[in-house]
Amino acid sequence: MPDNPRTIADDVVVGLDYTLKLEDGRVVDSSAHGEPLEFLQGHGQIIPGLEKELYGMAVGDEKNVIVQPHEGYGERQGDAYQQFPRDAFPPDAGIEPGMAVQLVDQAGNPHMAFITEVNDDNVLLDLNHPLAGETLHFDVKIASLRQADEEELEHGHVH
Ligand code: ZN
Numbered sequence: 001m002p003d004n005p006r007t008i009a010d011d012v013v014v015g016l017d018y019t020l021k022l023e024d025g026r027v028v029d030s031s032a033h034g035e036p037l038e039f040l041q042g043h044g045q046i047i048p049g050l051e052k053e054l055y056g057m058a059v060g061d062e063k064n065v066i067v068q069p070h071e072g073y074g075e076r077q078g079d080a081y082q083q084f085p086r087d088a089f090p091p092d093a094g095i096e097p098g099m100a101v102q103l104v105d106q107a108g109n110p111h112m113a114f115i116t117e118v119n120d121d122n123v124l125l126d127l128n129h130p131l132a133g134e135t136l137h138f139d140v141k142i143a144s145l146r147q148a149d150e151e152e153l154e155h156g157h158v159h
Contacts, residue, residue: 010042015144021137035145067136076133
């Protein structure tokens, strides 16, 4: 077995404990009550503004990282709401606000959209990510580091 890497570099599998807060201090996501988030560094698995700040960190290191929207979930695009009839979705899809769905535009390109509102007749989708336009404040702590195996590198994600 090769030794575990000592610091974060490309192709290292990182276990990350994190709390994500918005500008107003509201916590919107965190690993606090679960397992650390595992991802493959250098493969675009997490937002670019956070990934680039992690290089060189070691297990136990902590950091506060502030990510501007353009390196996070993007700027909000003005009016990006679209309404669809409820029956355009499978009846058993269990759709609820916050869920991501994939749309295909007329040119056949996939787009992610997020359910904003659901009623008996209609579903309102927002084509912006819910965190678009937000400045993100991450408190991170490195929980573990290991070298990715060959299959993980081939696939570009953690198994
Ligand atoms: Zn895979």
